[in-house]
Amino acid sequence: MRFQKKGFGMRKLPRRDKLKIYGDLLFILYTESKKEKVVLTHVQLKTNVPFDRLKTYIVELKELGLVLDEPSLKLTDKGKQYLREYETVLDFMKRMGLTYG
Amino acid sequence: MANLALILMEVISAILCFVLLRFMIKPYRTTGEGRYLGLPLGFGFLGVSYIFMGFALYFESFLFVDDLKWLQLFTQTYAFAFLAATYYFSKKPAKNTRVWWDITYAGLVFAAVVSYLLVFEPPMFGLPSYKTVDEYFRIFNIVCLAYISIHTLRSHVSQPDPKTIWIPLSYLLLGFSQYSFLIWSIDSSFAAFVGAHILRIAGLLVFVFVVYQSFFGSRHAFPKEGIRDEEAPT
Numbered sequence: 001m002r003f004q005k006k007g008f009g010m011r012k013l014p015r016r017d018k019l020k021i022y023g024d025l026l027f028i029l030y031t032e033s034k035k036e037k038v039v040l041t042h043v044q045l046k047t048n049v050p051f052d053r054l055k056t057y058i059v060e061l062k063e064l065g066l067v068l069d070e071p072s073l074k075l076t077d078k079g080k081q082y083l084r085e086y087e088t089v090l091d092f093m094k095r096m097g098l099t100y101g
Numbered sequence: 102m103a104n105l106a107l108i109l110m111e112v113i114s115a116i117l118c119f120v121l122l123r124f125m126i127k128p129y130r131t132t133g134e135g136r137y138l139g140l141p142l143g144f145g146f147l148g149v150s151y152i153f154m155g156f157a158l159y160f161e162s163f164l165f166v167d168d169l170k171w172l173q174l175f176t177q178t179y180a181f182a183f184l185a186a187t188y189y190f191s192k193k194p195a196k197n198t199r200v201w202w203d204i205t206y207a208g209l210v211f212a213a214v215v216s217y218l219l220v221f222e223p224p225m226f227g228l229p230s231y232k233t234v235d236e237y238f239r240i241f242n243i244v245c246l247a248y249i250s251i252h253t254l255r256s257h258v259s260q261p262d263p264k265t266i267w268i269p270l271s272y273l274l275l276g277f278s279q280y281s282f283l284i285w286s287i288d289s290s291f292a293a294f295v296g297a298h299i300l301r302i303a304g305l306l307v308f309v310f311v312v313y314q315s316f317f318g319s320r321h322a323f324p325k326e327g328i329r330d331e332e333a334p335t
Binding site: 017085086092096097098099100 | 124127128131132133137140187188191192249252253256257262264265267268269311312314315316
């Protein structure tokens with residue numbers, strides 16, 4: 001069960017499946033890669049996943065050819081294309097009134 | 102002439118449904134979750150139902166016209182049932198309800214096959230008149246569309262956004278169209294009949310507008326899409 005601090009109480013976060021985590025992670029990596037260097041701790045805080053699992057996800061994204069680790073973490077063209085399509089479909093689902101994640 | 106206009110209405114509706122089907126499958130293809138399969142199935146069935154109606158109107162004097170009308174009735178109702186099931190399961194946690202949506206979709210497909218067989222096989226028991234069944238099915242369609250409209254409106258109210266108001270409107274238009282058909286079926290009002298067709302086309306056009314806005318519309322539609330802002334031509 002994951003919780004996030006909000007004021008004095010704790011807010012329960014909805015459970016995410018792997019696809020949603022990949023989507024969130026790619027988006028955060030994309031925004032972070034605009035900075036000089038991607039700091040994994042910042043990524044971990046924003047994605048809200050344990051550090052060891054974050055590393056596993058990044059390895060999986062590298063294997064899928066969506067992320068590149070040279071010289072710093074950044075999205076490949078395939079990764080950018082995937083993120084664009086993923087966000088378009090999420091936007092469409094939101095417009096359709098469908099809940100996801 | 103009037104018949105030709107009606108056939109044209111059915112053809113336009115069917116084309117719009119099949120265009121929408123192409124995009125409605127994307128949530129399922131992207132997420133891989135079976136609960137979104139009802140969306141393409143719903144629009145697919147809806148398109149097929151308009152084709153059946155078009156054929157029934159075109160081959161007016163042929164023997165199998167009644168069968169086509171029965172098929173149209175069932176197909177349209179299954180379409181709305183699939184759409185309602187999709188919205189019902191979309192708000193539930195995916196992990197806990199996987200079995201239930203599989204059972205629901207399988208049950209709907211099974212019911213569809215059984216009802217089609219009932220139409221074409223020699224009846225073992227007497228079916229009620231087409232008009233009576235049509236009225237009951239219209240009421241069921243209105244219930245399904247009312248449920249979806251409320252669901253989408255609640256989703257819009259919980260996170261107000263001008264982009265999300267169109268879909269409740271389109272489902273409401275389809276619902277009012279079914280209501281007008283019901284009125285026409287009860288008192289043969291010509292205005293209700295024409296209104297039903299216009300409302301249906303209007304509802305489907307709103308869907309097309311939403312699809313266009315999502316997939317081909319403004320590149321700045323989604324605020325968090327920094328990726329789009331950067332790549333947009335300047």
